[in-house]
Amino acid sequence: MNDIYMDNNATTQVDPEIVTAILPYFTEQFGNPSSLHSFGNKVGFALKKARKSVQELLGAEHDSEIVFTSCGSESDSTAIMSALKAQPERKEIITTVVEHPAVLTLCDYLATEGYTVHKLTVDGKGRLDLDEYAKRLSDKVAVVSVMWANNETGTIFPVEKMAEMADEAGVLFHTDAVQAVGKIPMNLQDTSIHMLSLSGHKLHAPKGVGVLYLKRGTRFRPLLRGGHQERGRRAGTENTTGIIGLGVACDLAQKYMEYENTLVSKMRDRLQEGILAQVPHSFVTGDVNNRLPNTLNIAFEYIEGEAILLLMNKVGIAASSGSACTSGSLEPSHVMKAMGIPYTAAHGTVRFSLSRYNTMEEVERVIAEVPTIVAQLRKLSPYWGANGPIENPEQAFAPVYA
């Protein structure tokens, strides 16, 4: 039996069609696109085509608005740093408490450098309060950076509305759309979004390529200075295979988006219903009525997400947990904390993120395995007694976060 991959918000399989398309650019078509000979010209032409494909997927007005970078994190950093450098008199940033570390870590660093960072809070379903946002907008703010969709819960933010509000206040608006591109139809030319980040490896392109969309006329300062690549907006010889692969990925995303939004969400919904029906004391986190079609984040109360993942891995199922285990601690994720998910549930969150490569048979296999795993772990849990959760489990152990 094949292993089941349901961790597509972490990274995706490169589409075989993309692999075929980029292979010649490792061998016979290896030129540097800046070179003035046929080797360079052929690759330059392929990059132009890729830029057009990205433009079309994003609904951008012009292909010159597409700047290729190395990843989503670089695009996020470039956007935020550019806004600060271009407007040195503005010392405030607005973002949210649930951004990816690509934005939050940079903002925390900038706070140590004297900038004021306003982090908008979310409610129990991970939703923002636009009144709180409106109060923060002023001519002291250099940039607003708000993700289009959350990587852990899939919750979608009203970025088009927020960009309009920023524009009316004369503030630059950036969105980290790393999880949204290819899943949500976009027509950026009709929005007030000034800058947008995307990452190739989240939409079946290779790793090591990203895009910063820069609306025409947006004040800009490059992060990487050097050669004249990307019209002087991002120095460094282009990752030609990555960019060409991303172009094909954008074409495929256009083609599959409707499929993803119907069949993938059907699989996701069946997974949700199948698990919740069999596992007591479990619930979906985030905004179930407004989330990415592929994402399901379930909190299994009274057990650890990592333990669930390990046992799922043993039976060939790959997903991810919300805990920041990479930091060496088992703290619940900042997203779960921000939503106020109780301690005994925030530790037990598991994110299933599907793609067009998943099948209903796989979904049924996961539904068959997960309840047994959860029951097995609950037997070992200090919060769990002979007949279910112990009395006052919240008070049984001191919470590690306030």
Ligand code: PLP
């Ligand atoms: N932003 C979001 C919302 C993400 O989910 C990720 C990756 O998980 C990133 C940014 C960073 O992207 P990259 O890995 O391409 O740097």
